[in-house]
Amino acid sequence: MTGGVPRQNRGRGMGRGVAVLADRLVLAVLALAALVLGMPVLKPLFAALYPALDRPLYEGDSFLALTAGHLALVGLSGLTAAIVGVAAGIAVTRPAGAEFRGLIEAVVTAGQTFPPVAVLAVAVPVMGFGPEPALIALTLYALLPIVENTIAGLEGVPDAVLESARGLGMRPAEVLVRVELPLAAPVIIAGIRTAVVINVGTAAIASTVGAKTLGLPIIVGLNGANPAYVVQGAVVVAALAVVLDAGFDRLASRLSRWRRA
């Protein structure tokens, strides 16, 4: 139960160091770190690829600072959306909240379909430039998959399991915390994963309103006809998305370990 099959396979015929490298999460983190910290080293490469450019490497900010700003924006909006989305999903699957289900689903669908750029356009005049309007746009954008998956996960808990939980004397809160949420967790995590990975890409637009993200080299590159900047920003965004995806994958598989016992 503790040693999964992949771990046993990895141990066979490979050194321990090599086995760690075969892990998707570790590989993705290493690739991201190499890109973020080693971008200046790649300057000759970009110079060779784009010989016409005077400045083939984005040097306006360090990629570490840009990545940290990007991650903070994605993390904060993801956390807010997860708390609000899971809470809403729980609320509308309780008997008392069932009548609000249609309303909540309509609101989160609108949040998803409203283009984030349009949200920024509406929010900036009210809130000013900076990360705050972007935070709102990204949070709204992330709600739909989280709410939908929370509802689907909770509704997927078998009736017999709920009946025995109640029949044995669990209070509604105990049924939720001990039975429903653990069983729905892999589906809920999948929703948060989708939302966060999509937002890693979407967060780049926040730099149009002055937030410091990996979108900055992309936007500066687009404005200044510097494709090298665009590539540099985009590659790090992609690596960050892969890291988060692998991380959520690890979390989901840990939460459903009992299925593979």
Add this chain to the structure above:
Amino acid sequence: MIAFERVTKRFGPWTAVNDVSFTVGEGEFCVLIGPSGSGKSTLLKMVNRLVAQDAGAIRVAGEDIAGVAPEELRRRMGYVIQSVGLFPHWTVERNIATVPVLLGWPKGRVRDRVAELMDLLKLDPGRFRDAFPHQLSGGQQQRVGVARALAGDPPILLMDEPFSALDPITRDTLQGELANIHRQTRKTIVFVTHDMDEALRLADRIAVLEHGRLVQCATPRDILTRPARDIVRDLVGREEWGLKRLAVETVGDRARPADGTSAPPPGEPLPSAAPLRRALSEMVARGTDRLPVVDEHGRPAGVLHLADLVRP
């Protein structure tokens, strides 16, 4: 122990349970039986307030359950359902420990109680304690289900067709074990089934329901010998009625005591506690109309004649 007083439950225009009154005595094994839609499951679920009655009252140990918090009431009653409903993300040990953990027992006591119940339900701890429900067969799962229901040592056990989904051999074994557990623990058991053989085998008393009304509430023997209505005969099965009646009486009930003058008939003797149905089967198999009978200590206790079986 459990008193139903003019209990009624309606679902929209349909009356599921209609003015039912009867009492289940302390330590009694009471089986609710009836065709589907007769209201037997609804009646059971009103005892632990999973279903609320529209009229009438249910008293447990003299106390009206309407005045008890549902969760508190349920922790005093084991509950076993046909689809088992084990918690799939918990090990067998954690599943069985559900109610003791809810009741806040100390860890050591919970562990001892789980070990005791695994022993009672014949679940090998080495094999099953850390197993997850999906690794178990249907019969093993329901053993865990029964252990889980008994874990808090409740005085009452409610069982809703617990063995109906099992294969006949597993069902037979679990029925035997439930009968043993009832003998050992003297829990008050309310058990729902649609299988009259199961009811006749397990029950001290059988409550027959039809269209939400109580048709008859009587001992298995009275159900067989004095069925109140056609529905009772139908549930017993008209063709098999005679054989089922033989199944609820023992050889000792009808054997003629040894008179000491004539030698007992030859052949392997039958224990006086054996059902008459087995005696008939032995007579047919051996081609004889007389069988020697011994008591529980193996001492000769008389002779059973074929004619004794058909005596009214």
